[in-house]
Amino acid sequence: MRRTRKGDRILLQGSEACVRGALVAGCRFYAGYPITPATEIMEQMSWQLPKMGGIFIQMEDEIASLGAVIGASLAGLKSMTATSGPGFSLMQEHIGFASMAEVPCVVVDVMRGGPSTGLPTLPSQGDVMQARWGAHGDHPVIVLCPSSAYEFFDLTVKAFNLSERYRVPVILLADEVTAHTRESVVLPPSDEIVVEDRRRPNVPAEWYTPYDGGQTGVPPMPAFGEGYRYHVTGLAHDIRGYPTTRSDEVGTLIDRLFSKISRDFHLLQWFDSYRTEDSLVTIIAYGSVARSALHAVKEAREKGLKVGLVKLEVLWPFMRHTVMGFLQSSSKVLVPEMNMGQLSREVKRVNQGKCEIVTLNKVDGTMISPKEIVKSLEDIYP
Amino acid sequence: MKEREHLIHKYLRSSKRFPHIWCPGCGIGILLGALIRAIDGGGYGKDDIVLISGIGCSGRLPTYVDFNTLHTTHGRALTFATGIKLGNPSLKVIAVMGDGDATAIGGNHFIHAARRNVGITSLVINNQIYGMTGGQFSPTTPFRLKTSSSPYGNLEAPFDICGLAKEAGAAFVARSTVYHARLLEEVIGMAIRKEGFSVVEVVSHCTTYLGREIGLKSPVEMMKWQRDNAVRVEKAKDLGEEELGQKIVIGVLEDRKVPAYHEMYEELTAKCRLEDNAL
Numbered sequence: 170m171r172r173t174r175k176g177d178r179i180l181l182q183g184s185e186a187c188v189r190g191a192l193v194a195g196c197r198f199y200a201g202y203p204i205t206p207a208t209e210i211m212e213q214m215s216w217q218l219p220k221m222g223g224i225f226i227q228m229e230d231e232i233a234s235l236g237a238v239i240g241a242s243l244a245g246l247k248s249m250t251a252t253s254g255p256g257f258s259l260m261q262e263h264i265g266f267a268s269m270a271e272v273p274c275v276v277v278d279v280m281r282g283g284p285s286t287g288l289p290t291l292p293s294q295g296d297v298m299q300a301r302w303g304a305h306g307d308h309p310v311i312v313l314c315p316s317s318a319y320e321f322f323d324l325t326v327k328a329f330n331l332s333e334r335y336r337v338p339v340i341l342l343a344d345e346v347t348a349h350t351r352e353s354v355v356l357p358p359s360d361e362i363v364v365e366d367r368r369r370p371n372v373p374a375e376w377y378t379p380y381d382g383g384q385t386g387v388p389p390m391p392a393f394g395e396g397y398r399y400h401v402t403g404l405a406h407d408i409r410g411y412p413t414t415r416s417d418e419v420g421t422l423i424d425r426l427f428s429k430i431s432r433d434f435h436l437l438q439w440f441d442s443y444r445t446e447d448s449l450v451t452i453i454a455y456g457s458v459a460r461s462a463l464h465a466v467k468e469a470r471e472k473g474l475k476v477g478l479v480k481l482e483v484l485w486p487f488m489r490h491t492v493m494g495f496l497q498s499s500s501k502v503l504v505p506e507m508n509m510g511q512l513s514r515e516v517k518r519v520n521q522g523k524c525e526i527v528t529l530n531k532v533d534g535t536m537i538s539p540k541e542i543v544k545s546l547e548d549i550y551p
Numbered sequence: 552m553k554e555r556e557h558l559i560h561k562y563l564r565s566s567k568r569f570p571h572i573w574c575p576g577c578g579i580g581i582l583l584g585a586l587i588r589a590i591d592g593g594g595y596g597k598d599d600i601v602l603i604s605g606i607g608c609s610g611r612l613p614t615y616v617d618f619n620t621l622h623t624t625h626g627r628a629l630t631f632a633t634g635i636k637l638g639n640p641s642l643k644v645i646a647v648m649g650d651g652d653a654t655a656i657g658g659n660h661f662i663h664a665a666r667r668n669v670g671i672t673s674l675v676i677n678n679q680i681y682g683m684t685g686g687q688f689s690p691t692t693p694f695r696l697k698t699s700s701s702p703y704g705n706l707e708a709p710f711d712i713c714g715l716a717k718e719a720g721a722a723f724v725a726r727s728t729v730y731h732a733r734l735l736e737e738v739i740g741m742a743i744r745k746e747g748f749s750v751v752e753v754v755s756h757c758t759t760y761l762g763r764e765i766g767l768k769s770p771v772e773m774m775k776w777q778r779d780n781a782v783r784v785e786k787a788k789d790l791g792e793e794e795l796g797q798k799i800v801i802g803v804l805e806d807r808k809v810p811a812y813h814e815m816y817e818e819l820t821a822k823c824r825l826e827d828n829a830l
Contacts, residue, residue: 198638219823224637224816229663233630236623236660240634243621244642248634266624393619393635394642396598400564400614402622411567411614412622 178355183348184209186318187277187341188217189356190325191249194364196275197223198248200237202230202256205289206345207279210251231256235263239272243401245392247329251277254287257296258303264338265304266403268426271336271380271388273367275328278340279348280456282534291534292345294456297511300340301485309426311437312340312485315347316459319354324482330365331437335429336387342484344507346457346536370397380422381408386429430486438491439482444470448477449551451499453492453516455481458505458537465542476546487515496523500551505529505537525549562587562597562616572611576770578729578755582676583612585732586645589740601635601644603628605652608682612647626657629664632671640813643743644670650677651689654710658690665719668747669812674739675712675750678757686760697764712752717805722747724805728754728777731801738803747811754781754799 181189187210191199199214201207211227218225224241228234231252238248252260257278267274282288283295296303300312311331315321324341332339370377370389379399382388391397400410405419413419430437444466445451454462459480469476479495481488496502496516502524504513513528520526529545531537573579590600602613606625613620619642623631628646636644653661653675664671680698681687687700691712695704716724723745725738735753742749756762756773767773777799784802787795 198634200634219816219820220827222820222824226633226637228630228633229659232627233633233660233663236627236630237634237637240621240631240636241638242634243631244635244638246638248638262624263627392639393601393621394598394639398597398617398619400620400622402614403624404622409566412611 178353180351181318181354182209182351183318183321183343185213186322186354187325188213190322191275191329192217192221193359193362194326194329195247195366196249196329197221198238198241198246199250200226200228200234201250201252202228202234204253204256206281206348207251207253207277209348210277231259232262235260235276238274239263239267242272242274243393247333249275249277251279253279253281254283254296255285257299261303264310265306265308267338268304268308268310269403270401273332273336274338275332276338276340278342280342280344282532288534290345292457292507292536293532294344294458294507294511296342297484297508300342307423309337309430310340310485311335311337311430312342313482314342314455314484316456316480317347318350318352320482321347322354322356326362326364330363333365333367334387336367336390337430344456374398378408379410380406382425382429386425386432434486437483437486438488440488440491441480441482443478445477445479445495447475448499450476450501450503450546450549451495452476452478452503452505452542453481453495454478454505455484455512458507461537461539462505462542464539465546468539468543469546474546474550484512489519492516493519496520499524501525501527501549503527503529503545503549505542505545507531507537558591559584559587564615564617567615571615573608574759576758577608578678579609579612579676581729581732582674582735582753582755583616585736586674586739587616588736589743593740593743595643599643601642603632603644603646605648605657607649607652609647609649609652609676626652626655627660628652629657629660629671629673633664633669636669636671637813637816640670640817645672645674645743647674647676650675650679650691650712651681654690654712654715662715662719665716665721665748665750667812668720668722668809670746671748672742673748673750674753676753676755677712678755678761680757680761682757682760713750713804716750721750721805722807722809722811723749725803726752726754726799726801728781728799728801730774730777731781734801741803746814747809
């Protein structure tokens with residue numbers, strides 16, 4: 170799991186790494202509303218964006234923030250916002266809109282304890298299901314989850330790339346520990362960073378069909394004002410973008426919204442594994458918990474236990490095939506999470522009796538420590 | 552008349568499946584006509600206009616016309632508009648909203664857009680009722696009026712949309728009825744030209760759901776009511792407070808010179824870049 174790269178070693182907070190990643194990826198619009206523990210991202214953006222000719226605006230609430238982000242994206246700018254639980258709940262309306270109207274945008278949710286105002290300053294992983302299913306109706310989203318400052322940088326760049334490539338809202342699900350921890354990071358040189366931009370139409374305006382997915386399922390997207398005058402709506406629409414209730418047109422649209430991502434599932438299997446070659450008990454973890462889990466695995470190995478770790482970087486779409494491989498090779502799987510058991514439900518869903526799934530849940534506002542995971546490993550070790 | 556027909560055809564989308572969704576006699580069509588004439592008269596290109604709406608009967612307006620068009624969520628049109636205007640300040644951004652859209656679910660966005668003064672033209676079509684959902688009372692429904700969700704009479708006081716916009720800091724505020732179509736065209740033209748946040752309240756009628764509650768059975772009767780109850784702002788000064796209370800004051804109610812947000816932001820980025828380069 171160690172990454173060695175050329176470059177300068179710098180001390181970065183997770184939030185700062187996220188901002189650096191966004192700016193490298195080409196983000197030039199940020200709209201947000203202050204909320205703990207995500208405020209640092211907004212403050213950094215308010216400082217950096219004007220210097221780069223980008224736009225920062227503090228809106229009246231989170232609904233407005235994501236509305237402005239979607240507007241700016243339609244105007245051609247790569248755009249993002251950042252928030253935490255209560256604000257993330259408010260943003261669901263526009264996450265649904267961005268999914269339906271296929272407007273690229275990046276939403277960072279620095280998870281804190283919930284429900285409601287909950288524990289503003291303390292870590293949690295309570296929004297895993299909200300990130301997937303928070304907006305009403307079946308809708309496509311991609312959810313990435315960093316566990317360190319370096320990954321926050323890296324996954325923010327990738328979040329923009331995926332959002333531009335598939336024209337979907339991409340959610341970065343960080344937790345308070347990942348966002349606030351300062352650690353030494355070696356960022357890759359900028360010429361090594363891959364940046365993708367949305368595909369633009371290459372046909373004359375009168376030939377342009379705004380919601381025709383073509384071969385890839387993702388229609389090319391012009392900016393407002395470029396001469397391709399088209400209609401954008403949150404209503405179910407036909408390939409020209411106009412509202413429709415015809416079942417053949419609606420069915421085709423929703424199918425395409427899903428299949429444009431599902432056809433590329435194999436490209437979204439981002440994970441890291443450690444000592445899983447012979448592990449009898451494998452931990453599946455994400456976010457800051459994966460770091461406690463890494464320590465725990467090292468400690469348990471010293472005690473002679475054959476244990477390993479799989480750290481997921483993509484939470485949704487869920488990496489069914491990857492996870493299934495580890496379920497088949499292990500006799501038990503431990504899923505430690507700072508929630509009542511959200512991702513473990515997914516693991517259980519794909520398990521289908523292959524091995525025993527054990528959960529370790531914590532919702533009291535404290536991190537899951539390596540010691541707790543070691544104890545759990547010892548308790549369940551066959 | 553022939554010339555007018557010609558003008559609307561220049562802007563209607565030939566690819567859009569008609570008919571439109573509005574009831575016969577609806578005022579939204581008159582607003583759309585006035586808007587088209589104001590845009591055409593202003594000499595703007597179709598590519599330069601972004602027409603945005605929220606949800607409700609007015610929400611469908613952008614669908615039919617050949618601009619960059621965006622049908623957003625309920626009450627949030629101005630938030631999308633803010634992003635678009637800041638993202639590309641050279642675009643003329645026009646948001647069309649209903650009374651429930653702009654002042655109930657979108658009330659907070661409306662206040663802050665006015666206060667922030669980003670260059671957006673807001674057209675609030677006020678028919679004093681939620682039409683699309685079947686005639687429930689809105690924030691502008693008259694006190695004590697029976698509606699489908701206030702069967703014993705509305706206990707809430709109505710909003711003065713223009714007063715709200717003015718106090719919140721809008722740079723330009725005007726009101727017209729759809730009966731006064733020429734005035735409507737004129738004030739919309741002024742609102743689009745204004746660099747800051749501009750509001751035009753368009754007093755309209757809902758024949759289907761409001762008319763039956765107030766005893767006005769046809770669009771013609773409702774528009775005659777607009778004619779008989781409107782008073783030009785220039786003449787309103789001469790009326791007593793009590794008399795004025797019953798009237799709809801039409802015309803330009805506010806036109807102030809305040810720096811627009813997007814202009815100040817451009818100055819700010821220029822300054823930041825200069826300072827950054829100097830370091």
